[in-house]
Amino acid sequence: MAHNRVLQWATFARSWWIYDAYHQCPFESAKRLCIFLQGQHKPIYHPLSDIGDHVVVINTKDISMKNEYWRKWRFHHHTGYPGGYSQTSAWRLHDLDDTKILHKAVYSRLPGNLLRRRMMRRLHLFPDTEVPDDILQNVTDQIRQVQLIPKPIHKYSKEDIDNFPKLFDWPEEYVIDYSKKKKDEDTEKYF
Amino acid sequence: MFLTFLNFASRQGGADIQWKRHMYKRIAWSYYGRKRNCFRLSIRTIERALRYSTNSGKPKREYYNNIVKIRLEAACWEHGVLYDEFLKTLDESSIQLNRTTLQHLAIYEPRTFQSLCDFTVKRQGELGLKAATTTTPSGVLTRGML
């Protein structure tokens, strides 16, 4: 066919995706984003051909971590000089830079070949929903989130909470929230 | 006494040995340097090359099968079908296409691949208790409908 050279322009065209990281696990998100950065979502995938897409990530400051991960997950760094080792906990790194955790998660997830830096350059991270127009107008599709966004208790109406089925009511002395614990003389006398 | 020519005669060998060396030369013709022409040098490289090509057979197959799998997963994902379900349905409906052909279809004849995916969706809907809830894709006929 005479137009084969032109037809492949469409086949190998780079498209842009947007991903909302609001209340998403950075490690699970990285697993999904790497598929798009490497081009594994295309039937023409080959590890040596550079066919990865651009991914724009918004709301990276609102990522969530399970269990005690904010406190206990540590990121390591070594300068290469003696005594150059340091580790930073996740909450501290997040304080320093809102996009750094997701950046590191994706970087460590990608295969360690020469294409890695080039793929990372196609990952655009933004701490909130403010994205420059020249980036946003390229976007053609959206990547689904990896987990359900939990609904916090203060978003339920009082009616919903009252009507929630329960087998029994807690007795008044039973302490659920320690911050609201009354300092009675009766309770203190046991200790 | 001069006996070197006897050594040469024994080393040179007969016609059979020359044919054997010719056999190795068919492999070594494309090598660089003296290992192209000197038999003693080329035989070392050739044996190593043959050993590599034998040992790399299995990893090579695994590498390509993995690429085919990733491609098919991607192609199925575009139509909202699971890779395992897709292959299983084609197998039980005796649509005899192997994975290499399927990924070839996904790239070069995308509409044919789409029809296979539609068929899978319909067939999956017929199985079990899903039948009542799923919607029917248009233009698909299965044996369950007849």
Added chain:
Amino acid sequence: MSSSSIPSTFLKNVLNNGIGRYVCQLQRITFVFCKQKGDSRGTRDFIENKLLDFTNNNPGVAVYLQPRNNRSPKLVAEYLNGGRESIVTAKMSEDEINKWLEHLRGRSGIKIARIRKPQHTENPSVQGVWHPFTNKDSSLNKTQFPIQELSEVPHETTTTDKLLEIAKKLRETDVSMKE
């Protein structure tokens, strides 16, 4: 054997020969033989008995006879694409030479090499090659990203939802019973 040492090609034909009409690619054939030696006997017999039949059937092929003393006999075929093939016919019988001649006549002149794939096409795709927008909904062209519907994980009915529904029904029946 390591595959890189053997020359390989893709399946091909000279100018789609045979689609529509067929043009014999063999242009010249040379019989090299000796007039006295025993191993040229089959070739000599062939020239005496069957060569005229071959020339009558194939007027497009130029035939040369080249007697050379004390050389082993051979067939040298030259093709339209410049290819050249030779076959040593020493100690071959008349019929055997006839078979090899037919083989040379039917060849396209392309060198024989390992073929990488059993099939080849100039038009790989009828429906058009896949591209990123082949299977995408065209309504996405007009959407302003990001949007909530495409972002959210699709909500499936959980056991909590079912429990709430049951509780709601129970409450309604309780109310009606009291009334």
